[in-house]
Amino acid sequence: MSTELFHWTDEFSIGLQEIDEQHKELVDLLNQLHTAIREHHGSTTSRQILDKLADYTRTHFAVEESLMRVSNYPEFAAHKQNHEDLIGQVQSLQEKLDSGEATISFELLHFLKVWLMRHINEADKRFGAYFIESGGESKWSDDVEQAMKKRKWWWKFW
Numbered sequence: 001m002s003t004e005l006f007h008w009t010d011e012f013s014i015g016l017q018e019i020d021e022q023h024k025e026l027v028d029l030l031n032q033l034h035t036a037i038r039e040h041h042g043s044t045t046s047r048q049i050l051d052k053l054a055d056y057t058r059t060h061f062a063v064e065e066s067l068m069r070v071s072n073y074p075e076f077a078a079h080k081q082n083h084e085d086l087i088g089q090v091q092s093l094q095e096k097l098d099s100g101e102a103t104i105s106f107e108l109l110h111f112l113k114v115w116l117m118r119h120i121n122e123a124d125k126r127f128g129a130y131f132i133e134s135g136g137e138s139k140w141s142d143d144v145e146q147a148m149k150k151r152k153w154w155w156k157f158w
Contacts (some may be wrong), residue, residue, distance in 0.1 A: 005034035006113050012120050014128030016067070016136075022060045023120055029053040030116065034109050040067050046104045047097060053112075054090050063085070065125070079123050086115060 008027045013020050033049045035041075061083040068076045096102035 003035070003038070004031050005109055006030050006116070011115075014120065014124045015132050016128050019060075019064060019067075019124065019128065022063065023057075023116075023124075025056060026053070026060060026116060029056060030109070030112055033104070037104060037106065037109065043104065050092070050097075050104055054087075055093065056085060064124070067129060067131060071134055071136070073127060073130055075123075075126065075130075079127065082119065082123060086097070086119075 006027045006128060008024050012023060029052060033046060033053060036046045036049055041063075065080055065083065067073075067075070068079060073079070093102060093108065097104065
């Protein structure tokens with residue numbers, strides 16, 4: 001029987017290797033946090049893993065959002081808001097941990113696992129399909145395309 005909280009399978013793949021690799025790292029950090037709690041490694045260790053998970057999540061979101069912007073993803077604003085909502089919840093939790101109002105618990109792990117699974121299977125898979133369908137290329141909005149054509153050729157490099 002596996003002691004992992006979240007077992008990664010190819011069913012979670014969205015078809016973009018870099019994003020899938022980052023998702024695997026998030027799953028690994030979540031599993032590390034689960035192990036630390038299950039094996040009573042202490043609140044300091046658990047907090048360090050949670051902080052690492054939060055930092056890596058911010059980096060992952062920045063990469064994902066950059067790909068969405070350059071591909072002119074139509075659901076970008078809603079997807080970014082989902083990211084911001086989670087970051088806000090985690091920051092609030094970190095503040096409560098600092099003040100002693102909360103502890104890292106199995107309920108928190110369950111919340112993070114469900115959020116990540118749902119987000120990957122729904123929002124990220126929609127983006128992955130869109131990105132692949134668009135050929136993975138940057139698409140300028142019509143306004144930007146027109147502005148690019150009006151500038152000198154060298155403006156494209158600035």
